[in-house]
Structure formats: structure tokens, C-alpha cells
Amino acid sequence: xxxxxxxxxxxxxxxxxxxxxxxxxxxxxxxxxxxxxxxxxxxxxxxxxxxxxxxxxxxxxxxxxxxxxxxxxxxxxxxxxxxxxxxxxxxxxxxxxxxxxxxxxxxxxxxxxxxxxxxxxxxxxxxxxxxxxxxxxxxxxxxxxxxxxxxxxxxxxxxxxxxxxxxxxxxxxxxxxxxxxxxxxxxxxxxxxxxxxxxxxxxxxxxxxxxxxxxxxxxxxxxxxxxxxxxxxxxxxxxxxxx
Amino acid sequence: xxxxxxxxxxxxxxxxxxxxxxxxxxxxxxxxxxxxxxxxxxxxxxxxxxxxxxxxxxxxxxxxxxxxxxxxxxxxxxxxxxxxxxxxxxxxxxxxxxxxxxxxxxxxxxxxxxxxxxxxxxxxxxxxxxxxxxxxxxxxxxxxxxxxxxxxxxxxxxxxxxxxxxxxxxxxxxxxxxxxxxxxxxxxxxxxxxxxxxxxxxxxxxxxxxxxxxxxxxxxxxxxxxxxxxxxxxxxxxxxxxx
Numbered sequence: 001x002x003x004x005x006x007x008x009x010x011x012x013x014x015x016x017x018x019x020x021x022x023x024x025x026x027x028x029x030x031x032x033x034x035x036x037x038x039x040x041x042x043x044x045x046x047x048x049x050x051x052x053x054x055x056x057x058x059x060x061x062x063x064x065x066x067x068x069x070x071x072x073x074x075x076x077x078x079x080x081x082x083x084x085x086x087x088x089x090x091x092x093x094x095x096x097x098x099x100x101x102x103x104x105x106x107x108x109x110x111x112x113x114x115x116x117x118x119x120x121x122x123x124x125x126x127x128x129x130x131x132x133x134x135x136x137x138x139x140x141x142x143x144x145x146x147x148x149x150x151x152x153x154x155x156x157x158x159x160x161x162x163x164x165x166x167x168x169x170x171x172x173x174x175x176x177x178x179x180x181x182x183x184x185x186x187x188x189x190x191x192x193x194x195x196x197x198x199x200x201x202x203x204x205x206x207x208x209x210x211x212x213x214x215x216x217x218x219x220x221x222x223x224x225x226x227x228x229x230x231x232x233x234x235x236x237x238x239x240x241x242x243x
Numbered sequence: 244x245x246x247x248x249x250x251x252x253x254x255x256x257x258x259x260x261x262x263x264x265x266x267x268x269x270x271x272x273x274x275x276x277x278x279x280x281x282x283x284x285x286x287x288x289x290x291x292x293x294x295x296x297x298x299x300x301x302x303x304x305x306x307x308x309x310x311x312x313x314x315x316x317x318x319x320x321x322x323x324x325x326x327x328x329x330x331x332x333x334x335x336x337x338x339x340x341x342x343x344x345x346x347x348x349x350x351x352x353x354x355x356x357x358x359x360x361x362x363x364x365x366x367x368x369x370x371x372x373x374x375x376x377x378x379x380x381x382x383x384x385x386x387x388x389x390x391x392x393x394x395x396x397x398x399x400x401x402x403x404x405x406x407x408x409x410x411x412x413x414x415x416x417x418x419x420x421x422x423x424x425x426x427x428x429x430x431x432x433x434x435x436x437x438x439x440x441x442x443x444x445x446x447x448x449x450x451x452x453x454x455x456x457x458x459x460x461x462x463x464x465x466x467x468x469x470x471x472x473x474x475x476x477x478x479x480x481x482x483x484x485x486x
Contacts, residue, residue: 012399015258019397154262156255158423180401183446188430203426 006144008175010164010182013151014111017118020146027120028134028167030127031108031150032159033207034073034086036233037127037223039103039240041088044130044229046097049239052109056081059104069096072104077214079104087219088129088229100239107150112235115148123235124243128163128196128224133232135170137243145175147182158188158205159224162196165189166226196224249387251418253407253425256394257354260361263389270363271377271410273370274351274393275402276450277316277329279476280370280466282346282483284331287373287472289340292482295352299324302347312339315347320457322347330462331372331472343482350393355478358391366478367486371406371439371467376475378413380486388418390425401431401448402467405439408432409469439467 009025011017030036039050053059056072056079063070063083071084078085086105103109108125115123121143126134138145147167149160165185168177177183192199197220200208211220222228234243252268254260273279282293296302299315299322306313306326314327321328329348346352351368358366364386369377381388390410392403408428411420420426435442440463443451454463465471477486 012255013259015262016256016397016399019258154259155422156259156424156427158427161423161427177447178449178452179398180404180446180449181399183448184399184401184404184427184431187434187446188427191430191434203423203430204420205426206421206423209421 005174005176006142008145008147008168008177008182009179010147010149010185012149012156012161012181013154014114015154017114017148022115022118022120022146024121025144025146026122026124026138026141027115027146027148028124028126029108029112029115029148029150030160030163031105031111032127032163032223033211034088034219034223035103035105035108035150036125037129038086038088038091039125039233040127040130040229040231042091042096042101043233043240043242044231045091045093047091048098048100049241050101050103050233051239052112053102053104054109054113056104059102063102066100068100068102070102074106087216088222089219107152111148111150125233125240126163126167128166128226129229130231131166131226133230135167137232138171139174152207157207158200158203159207161185162189162192197221200224248417248419249385251388251390251411251420251425252422253390253392253428255392255399255404255424256397257357258397260357260391265358265361265363265389267364268387268389269365269367269381269384270358270389270391271367271369272351272355272358272391272393273403273406274348274354275370275406275466276454277331277462277466278346278348278351278393279368280372281329281331281334282368282476283370283373283472283474285334285339285344286476286483286485287474288334288336290334291341291343292484293344293346293476294482295355296345296347297352297356299347302345306345309343311343311345313345317349330459331465332462350395354391354393368476368483369406369410371409371469372472373474374406374409374469376473378410380475381414382417395450400450401443401446402450404428405432405435440464443467
């Protein structure tokens, strides 16, 4: 019966998150380029946990205190004072296994803290890298879901919408969808899914434009590839761990 | 040369309008179901002007003062104390010719006043009803453009995005588009354009759902039909007039 299915909503920008009730929902933080792709990859490659912090200063301080790897970007570049960037390729098993990653990013960690402040019942992170793990979890939990796109400085972006659309496409029969943003996301995903990279390029997506300007096409390719790092990062006691 | 083209951005919700510089831009207010469709229709059918006000109380007061037709909806129904609703079919030439329409709606007039408060250089209203008139104007003016979707209580809706996409599709060679929301809107429009009504219905768009529940399929059909009321409503001195 339709009415007994839990709801699923999509907030395409952090500036729209307040429109949705997260108190009883699993919030999926989506920041495809590159925070949540990197989180999945680091955890898949054996990181003990990932601690998302919302400022570079906190990242440096905490990194010292716990002897963690400090990493993060501002405007797509390694932030001053941090050791590592936001590329998933920096977090191979050789490097990250058994270590703690303290991560700050422009949009993703900010959104995570917003969801936390608004009392989200549960927070997980999603990327193409762990698409199937996220979908399987949402289907099995039977709870209301809010897909939260990190966007770019509150401007809606294509890649986060594409992942929202991909998740929706895979889980929609299990949820009640009364949300145009969700239908729109799925429509765009279905249009793009044959070749996500070419679609991003053809649309000259703003983030594609920005990152490819830094020579990061390889990162973009990886971040648009499904199921390369099949883990479910769950936020618990201030850190992301593998469920 | 690309760089000499003016910019075009799309704000898919009033809650995102602040992200865009409207001070030097023509802002197109889009509220397809049904405010801006009704505005175009009333003006096309000879209304002297349309005065958009942001509350029912103001609508009643002003209507008395100037002997205007008071009209408006709250949550899709005629608001208490007003004479008329928000259906374009109420504003035939026989009825509205030579008269002043004082209009308040849930989302459209609110957005117009937001754009005004933020210092928009110029404000016009757009609907499928006057699609070509809007496109011709934007192309001829060669100014930066912000397409402002009225949405539904700040939630992005499909029909306003479809019109944004239609406008973008027709004018894009004249503008510089560095805006994922614009590319997304055009993508969804191209997917839907063969039959906008069926697309809205198939996606069970939230507004389609709401209005069809009130038996307003006829309104929806009309509001998705291009160029039935080919005028350009321009906001000047507190009222919308035909340019």
C-alpha cells in the first residue's frame, strides 16, 4: 500500500534543507565532487574513521590532538595548513589503512553539520562510489529519507542531483515520493546515465568546469563511477564509521 | 565572442534568489500555475494593469480604494474576502477589458516583492502563455537575466522549472550560461516538451496533483500551452503593464 511507505524528499541545496523534516529521517549527505566520494574511498581502504569538521582551524587542531591525517579543500584546492587534499586517489589502502582522517570541505561537511544541528535522526554519506550500499541500506531501514545535496555555495549542482536521481531510481518503489525535486533528479539521471562524464562535460557543469581547469578529469571520472568503494559511512559520536 | 554575452542564471526557488545578483538584471518572475499565466491572460484581454500585492488584506483595501477587481488564492483556493480566483479563464475580454486587477497569490507575488526588495533592475513576468514575448524581449535587451521560479512554499516545482527550461532553450545562444540550474531546467524541458501535460501527470508533479484534485485540469492544460496571450508584462511604478 502506497500510504504505508516512508517518504523520500530531496533538498537540492543546503539553503533548502530547512523545508524538510529531518527529525525522523535518515539524511544522506551527497557531495559527489569530491567529499563523499573520498569519505567512501578512505573508509573502504581501511581508514579507522573520518572526522568531518567545519573549519580549517578545527581540522588542524584536531589533527594534532589525535595524530590524524588532516585534509580538506577550500574552493577546490588544498587548504592552507592542511596536509592533504580532497582527491580520493590520495587515500589508497597503503596510505590510509588504520588511520583517522580529519576532513573539512567547502560544502559537504557544512551540510553534514547543518543536518546535525537540525536534529537529523541519522546521517549517512552517499556517492556514486558507494551507491549500491546506500540504496540497500535505505531499502532495508524503511525510514523516511531526505537526500541532502551539498551543492556549491548553496547553488544547485548537476553531479549531486545526478546521484540523488540514481538513488531515487533504485529505491523509489519502496518510498512515497511527493517531491518534484526528486522526480526532476531522476529525470536528469535517466537522461545522463549512459555516460555521466560526457553528460557533465556536454552541459559544461560548473563543477566539471572548475575541476577540469585544475586537471582533475581523472577524479571526476572516478567520482562518477558506481560502486568502487562499497561501504556505508554512518555518522556516530562525531565521526563517520563503516556500518 | 562568448565573453561579451550577458549572463543568465536560474533561481529555482525564492529561497535561492539571494545567490544571484539582480541589481543589474532583468528578473523574470515565473509562476506557471497559475499567477503569471493569469497575469499574461488578463493583460492580453485588455486589463488596464495588474497590481500584485503580497497580502489578502492589502488586496481588499486597494481593491476598494481604486475600484479594482480583487483576486487571489491561498493554497490554490480563492482567498476569503476576495471576489475572484487565480484561474486564467476568469479573465476573458468581456470581463476584464479596461479594468484593474489587484492580485495576490501564494508564491508569485511574494517572489516579485522579494526581487523588488533586492533591487532588481527590471521585473517582468513569464508564463508559457507569453513564452515567445518573453524570449524576444530578453534577446533584444542584451542585459543579464535571472529567471526566478516562484516554486511552492520555497519547494522547487516542475512547471516553473519547465518554463525556465523553455526560455533557456530559446534564448541560450544569446547568453553566457554558467549555471547548473539552467542546464538542468533545459534538460528536463527537452525531455518533457513533446507533451508537457502528460509529463506533469506522469511525474505526478506536486502542483498537478494539488490542482487536479480541485478539478482544474483545464487550467493546467491552458497554463502549459505556449503563446496564448502574447504580451510582455513589465513591472513599473507598482503595477504590471503591457510593454
